[in-house]
Amino acid sequence: MSVSQVSLFNEHSRIVQALYYNESLSSTDISVFIGKSIPHTIKVLNELVKDGCIELRGYASSSGGRRPMKYSLVADDHFIISVAMSQFNMRIAALDMNNRFINEGTEHYFDIHHLQADELIHYINTFIQEAGLNKNNVLGVGITMPGFIDPDKGINYSFLEIPNQSLVEYMQQNIGLPVFIENDSTAIALGEQKFGVARQQNDALIVNLGWGIGLGMIVDGKIFRGHSGLAGEFSHIPIVKNGKLCLCGKHGCLETESSLIAIAAKANAEIEQGQTSSLVKYEQIDADAIIKEAIKGDTLSVKLISEAAYTVGQGIAILIHILNPAVIVLSGKASVVGRLWLSPIQQAINEHCIPRLAHGTELLISDLNDKAQLIGGAVLVVENIGEPLSKKLNELKKEVSI
Amino acid sequence: MSVSQVSLFNEHSRIVQALYYNESLSSTDISVFIGKSIPHTIKVLNELVKDGCIELRGYASSSGGRRPMKYSLVADDHFIISVAMSQFNMRIAALDMNNRFINEGTEHYFDIHHLQADELIHYINTFIQEAGLNKNNVLGVGITMPGFIDPDKGINYSFLEIPNQSLVEYMQQNIGLPVFIENDSTAIALGEQKFGVARQQNDALIVNLGWGIGLGMIVDGKIFRGHSGLAGEFSHIPIVKNGKLCLCGKHGCLETESSLIAIAAKANAEIEQGQTSSLVKYEQIDADAIIKEAIKGDTLSVKLISEAAYTVGQGIAILIHILNPAVIVLSGKASVVGRLWLSPIQQAINEHCIPRLAHGTELLISDLNDKAQLIGGAVLVVENIGEPLSKKLNELKKEVSI
DNA sequence: AAAACTTTTTAAAATTTTAAAAAATGTTTG
DNA sequence: CAAACATTTTTTAAAATTTTAAAAAGTTTT
Numbered sequence: 077m078s079v080s081q082v083s084l085f086n087e088h089s090r091i092v093q094a095l096y097y098n099e100s101l102s103s104t105d106i107s108v109f110i111g112k113s114i115p116h117t118i119k120v121l122n123e124l125v126k127d128g129c130i131e132l133r134g135y136a137s138s139s140g141g142r143r144p145m146k147y148s149l150v151a152d153d154h155f156i157i158s159v160a161m162s163q164f165n166m167r168i169a170a171l172d173m174n175n176r177f178i179n180e181g182t183e184h185y186f187d188i189h190h191l192q193a194d195e196l197i198h199y200i201n202t203f204i205q206e207a208g209l210n211k212n213n214v215l216g217v218g219i220t221m222p223g224f225i226d227p228d229k230g231i232n233y234s235f236l237e238i239p240n241q242s243l244v245e246y247m248q249q250n251i252g253l254p255v256f257i258e259n260d261s262t263a264i265a266l267g268e269q270k271f272g273v274a275r276q277q278n279d280a281l282i283v284n285l286g287w288g289i290g291l292g293m294i295v296d297g298k299i300f301r302g303h304s305g306l307a308g309e310f311s312h313i314p315i316v317k318n319g320k321l322c323l324c325g326k327h328g329c330l331e332t333e334s335s336l337i338a339i340a341a342k343a344n345a346e347i348e349q350g351q352t353s354s355l356v357k358y359e360q361i362d363a364d365a366i367i368k369e370a371i372k373g374d375t376l377s378v379k380l381i382s383e384a385a386y387t388v389g390q391g392i393a394i395l396i397h398i399l400n401p402a403v404i405v406l407s408g409k410a411s412v413v414g415r416l417w418l419s420p421i422q423q424a425i426n427e428h429c430i431p432r433l434a435h436g437t438e439l440l441i442s443d444l445n446d447k448a449q450l451i452g453g454a455v456l457v458v459e460n461i462g463e464p465l466s467k468k469l470n471e472l473k474k475e476v477s478i
Numbered sequence: 479m480s481v482s483q484v485s486l487f488n489e490h491s492r493i494v495q496a497l498y499y500n501e502s503l504s505s506t507d508i509s510v511f512i513g514k515s516i517p518h519t520i521k522v523l524n525e526l527v528k529d530g531c532i533e534l535r536g537y538a539s540s541s542g543g544r545r546p547m548k549y550s551l552v553a554d555d556h557f558i559i560s561v562a563m564s565q566f567n568m569r570i571a572a573l574d575m576n577n578r579f580i581n582e583g584t585e586h587y588f589d590i591h592h593l594q595a596d597e598l599i600h601y602i603n604t605f606i607q608e609a610g611l612n613k614n615n616v617l618g619v620g621i622t623m624p625g626f627i628d629p630d631k632g633i634n635y636s637f638l639e640i641p642n643q644s645l646v647e648y649m650q651q652n653i654g655l656p657v658f659i660e661n662d663s664t665a666i667a668l669g670e671q672k673f674g675v676a677r678q679q680n681d682a683l684i685v686n687l688g689w690g691i692g693l694g695m696i697v698d699g700k701i702f703r704g705h706s707g708l709a710g711e712f713s714h715i716p717i718v719k720n721g722k723l724c725l726c727g728k729h730g731c732l733e734t735e736s737s738l739i740a741i742a743a744k745a746n747a748e749i750e751q752g753q754t755s756s757l758v759k760y761e762q763i764d765a766d767a768i769i770k771e772a773i774k775g776d777t778l779s780v781k782l783i784s785e786a787a788y789t790v791g792q793g794i795a796i797l798i799h800i801l802n803p804a805v806i807v808l809s810g811k812a813s814v815v816g817r818l819w820l821s822p823i824q825q826a827i828n829e830h831c832i833p834r835l836a837h838g839t840e841l842l843i844s845d846l847n848d849k850a851q852l853i854g855g856a857v858l859v860v861e862n863i864g865e866p867l868s869k870k871l872n873e874l875k876k877e878v879s880i
Numbered sequence: 881a882a883a884a885c886t887t888t889t890t891a892a893a894a895t896t897t898t899a900a901a902a903a904a905t906g907t908t909t910g
Numbered sequence: 911c912a913a914a915c916a917t918t919t920t921t922t923a924a925a926a927t928t929t930t931a932a933a934a935a936g937t938t939t940t
């Protein structure tokens with residue numbers, strides 16, 4: 077493949093991206109998106125129509141002038157596999173080029189600490205087979221999971237380490253498709269940015285209310301990772317004075333007070349002390365139980381979530397001062413009870429932010445619910461088509477600093 | 479001026495930028511910097527040599543092959559005026575195209591709350607005249623000052639407001655040169671990034687230890703401002719439990735404990751309570767007095783700075799978790815006693831950061847000292863040549879979002 | 881029905897890159 | 911010690927790409 081073909085391919089992929097994020101666009105829109113002239117854009121669009129991956133969808137309306145042609149992706153020309161993992165489970169789904177789920181997907185349970193890459197590969201290959209997908213029509217597999225992940229090198233440093241090889245390389249060899257990996261919170265942020273309430277936002281913070289408190293940051297329209305990929309360690313900022321030792325070894329981390337794990341621990345303690353609550357009927361009081369009872373209105377569950385939320389709000393107040401985001405999105409597992417989190421967090425923001433900042437920041441609840449991570453996995457693939465890992469690694473090596 | 483000429487001009491200005499930040503570069507270096515092919519780069523370079531703003535500086539060494547020609551800016555072809563203001567004073571200096579001060583500069587004292595734009599204009603015009611500079615050879619004037627500033631609109635919302643006009647417009651009309659404004663902490667960050675210890679860094683935090691605690695953030699190689707330009711409000715993050723009311727109206731702001739103003743207030747209180755200290759000899763104990771005595775080893779002064787530093791360190795620990803910077807630079811007025819700040823801050827980082835993050839972040843003291851802001855003002859001009867305000871405003875209006 | 885406006889098409893012009901040759905220099909080898 | 915070779919930069923000319931400008935084609939408003 078010559079260099080000119082590569083750059084052409086990337087131009088194509090930019091157009092595919094534009095259309096994946098928008099049902100249909102005019103040639104002018106696409107021309108702006110890819111930063112090329114209209115004649116050139118139209119030439120490329122025609123090629124893609126001939127290729128069969130883009131179709132014409134009639135004319136858009138006009139405010140007084142010739143009506144523009146609408147271009148869209150052909151929905152079933154290609155598909156994307158998205159794999160969303162948490163510490164304890166994984167879901168696999170397939171999406172078409174209109175970002176729609178083409179089936180119900182499958183779910184598997186495990187403890188990620190004991191999960192083997194081969195198991196993961198087996199689940200994915202089985203899924204592709206059972207969904208009846210032809211691998212030639214699959215753009216790629218987006219795997220999103222907890223851990224400290226380098227998406228460019230294709231390595232998860234926390235889980236699923238493969239000796240002498242990157243996880244992505246190993247997966248690609250055994251699945252026969254392009255594979256991309258990303259951190260779960262980051263994936264949720266991607267999903268919210270492209271298809272959720274953070275759509276169109278260049279400066280957004282997406283809080284992943286889950287087993288821990290994850291944070292995905294969109295800075296200047298792009299996912300922000302920091303110098304060594306560790307940025308967004310929100311759940312370990314030292315702002316709590318409860319003396320509890322965190323798993324990370326430090327005291328005072330936000331997650332010792334506000335994660336679902338911390339909330340569950342508190343619930344168990346309170347119940348033991350004889351607190352009345354509909355939680356008593358559970359054999360093991362875990363996050364799912366608390367969320368379930370909180371929805372039903374159990375006082376203790378609601379109280380515990382509210383308290384945790386206020387502490388998270390204090391942390392968010394600090395984030396706002398430093399990053400001045402346009403929106404903050406509450407997403408992730410626990411955001412299904414988003415209403416319960418919202419007002420304590422908003423109150424903490426009002427109490428701890430300078431007014432100009434508090435007013436300039438919108439606090440929103442995800443409307444993607446538990447789909448955010450799966451959608452983020454699909455976005456991950458779309459964002460990376462046209463940039464195979466090998467090319468990225470070459471760039472990393474070349475990187476010249478003047 | 480046709481559009482093609484504009485883009486050519488911007489290409490020229492990219493080359494000027496590359497050479498302003500580097501004493502000399504080869505055509506290959508410049509080609510990489512501006513992202514164009516070597517033949518094209520050499521063509522443009524020849525034009526600039528003919529123009530007289532770039533000169534040849536002989537050959538660089540080679541690791542085995544033809545030696546590359548070194549290109550440099552002609553030092554006295556153009557000059558830059560930099561104006562560095564604080565709340566209480568301003569310095570004016572002129573720099574040549576090698577980033578060297580061409581004279582001693584001048585200094586004026588005032589309270590910025592009562593400063594008039596006309597006064598500022600008078601100082602600048604007088605300076606240019608007395609320095610014997612021809613305005614045709616001055617690239618522009620970079621004014622850096624406290625306040626909430628929108629550099630694109632050319633407005634300082636906190637000070638020096640001009641009715642019905644932007645400050646920059648007014649200044650340009652009365653000085654007859656391109657004028658650019660920027661926040662003081664941001665300017666210091668620019669200076670440190672291009673010429674200081676944060677050189678080459680894409681992810682750096684520059685702490686401006688001054689009357690307040692300023693913060694300039696370099697994210698992905700660029701100054702980060704947030705959604706509405708308020709990012710980096712480090713001095714108002716709520717992390718102190720001292721009950722003191724901050725000027726911003728909130729309790730618990732970092733600056734109630736750690737700014738030079740807070741330190742001076744504490745010193746006065748301690749002296750009144752009969753503490754022994756070489757500070758007693760001062761009529762008014764202000765920041766300058768404390769810095770002076772701390773250098774001499776006065777126990778009280780050192781103690782107060784150390785305490786403040788530890789609190790700043792707690793704040794920095796939070797910044798590190800969120801932003802994962804490669805380096806943190808202590809700069810600004812109070813960084814002349816940088817050694818005193820260093821170890822309490824480092825200790826707070828070690829205590830409050832997860833180890834992987836603490837180890838990945840270098841804490842450095844500025845070597846530009848009080849020159850950082852002036853140099854930042856010059857960088858401000860260099861960064862903006864080729865992009866006149868009017869063009870920027872047009873772009874702001876056009877900004878299409880898909 | 882004319883005027884105003886927007887999108888699309890076309891063809892010429894301008895820009896930029898590619899590829900190959902030439903020039904210059906350090907390293908290796910006989 | 912010099913010739914051969916590997917490397918790197920510079921030059922050249924042809925090829926490819928992309929843009930500009932102007933004309934044409936549709937729509938809405940007046």
